[in-house]
Amino acid sequence: MQVKRNRLEGVPFDATPHVGGPITPRFIVMHYTAGGSALGSVRAIKDRGLSAHLFVERDGSIIQTVDFTTEAFHAGPSSWRGFNGLNGHSIGIEIANLGFLDKRAGDGWTRDGLGRVFTADQVVVARHRNGGPEMAWESYPEAQLRAVEAITLALRAAYPTIQEVVGHDDIAPRRKVDPGPAFPMRRFQSLGGAAGSGTLAERDLGQFEVVVRDELNLRGGPGPAFTVLAKLAPGTKLRVLREDGDWRLVDLQGDGVQDGFVHGAFLRRLGS
Structure with a gap:
């Protein structure tokens, strides 16, 4: 399974009018539809003025309704890792399941x-x-879970900005319970390097490695005008605490202390 031009190759596309502006995907949000078939949920959600990027049927068949770099209306009021309103930062997957x-x-x-x-x-x-x-x-049938697994791998390969796979019940815990206890979230925790629900400490986006030919400047702020605090060698391991545009606030010792900023283009995510 591959993503081409922000769509899953070979998957039927049923466009919805209920979309927002362009997004940079940071998260994959898993939902259940609380209904019958995936196609029926595509229609029902559209009638309610809502949308999601993908719908996955119990037999593993898939329908896409929104390009992956366009905002879909699936998350509602939500927050995660310092991001508010996850519609603008995530790809939503609706999995056919009654809940x-x-x-x-x-x-x-x-x-x-x-x-x-x-x-x-x-x-x-x-x-x-x-x-x-x-x-x-x-319960979620195995054919359906295999399809979601393939989707997750394809999305992680196409969009390295994706940091984590979460549930709707993670990002809106006071109002949502999907995808629920029957969904094996741990199975998706390390797919393509994605961290799973609840595996990262708050204000910690995971471990990364410096990928640069010579040295990477660690700066006192998010930009080239800030003072160089240190120079990091290729292969240096660090943790990213938050993003600020193209820059990343990092922790070099793993003690939660903010050590400075580096440019995100020179970091490669390691396993969870």
């Missing part, structure tokens, strides 16, 4: 108005880590 099932029905589970019962082998029974009662959550 929570909070009513027992014999040996199975359902919810009000659903009209069907899920058996024990079709659900995961758990409490959400953000709180709430123990209940069932629709």
